[in-house]
Amino acid sequence: MQTYSFELFPNRGLIHIFLFSEVKNSLELRKRLLSHDAELSYAFINARVILDIFQLLIATNCALHNEKCSILKTHNINSEIVYNLSPNTNINEALRRFGISDDSTNIVVVKVGGEANEIKSHLTSLIQGTETSLENLFKFGDLGIIKKYYKVDNKIHDVKEILNIIVGSMAVKSVS
Template identity: 25%
Template structure:
């Protein structure tokens, strides 16, 4: 699943780290917790299927979570083949129609909000709303 910019990823990752610090993670690992937080579903399996890597995926966002002072990025990236693009290029890989469908965002909402703000709001408030 593509996202319009990295703010969405940052919110999901922040929620995951806070959940881990409070020992309240819904999933077993920090990485799956991030994928779970990107989803509007409370179903872990559905979240991982939708936001995880699929066999036909050609583009992916790789996030490296490290403790202060660590630098594992080069080691992690050495396991991937292809072109590495900076995070600023993430929007060019985004499928706006799919994002709108996934997060149930209507054009009327975008008249008063940006796509990014709408997605971030859904990610940030999922725990307080029922979808």
């Protein structure tokens, strides 16, 4: 778990990011998310579409900004974080591509606000998987899928350059 503070949004509290591997109950979690289960007040993200934690921080910052300005495109801050990872404005596609799927085995969880130990305890009771250090996040990303979703040329192999393209794609969406 890593915790961040966003100076522009001090009233929202800290941002907590977790990585879980070997998750066995993604199907159940996804069904509960689709039924708007209030107990799952988190952004659940498929780790295979994340290259770097910076993506998550950008998406979360944008979601917090949209919330503060009362311009959320989705129904809550958690789905807005997932939506903001996408390079396009199709909400259903964004949630399908970047949210967890029935067979996701590695997931990232973002929580806005709350106390870290309580959140960790709650998540470990919800998720049948192993909490893993976020330093290992890059190991779970699928570069082929990431390049496809963000339309990165296959000739580009430098991770920093790919990340710049990803962040640029996310930023361009917010002004379109």
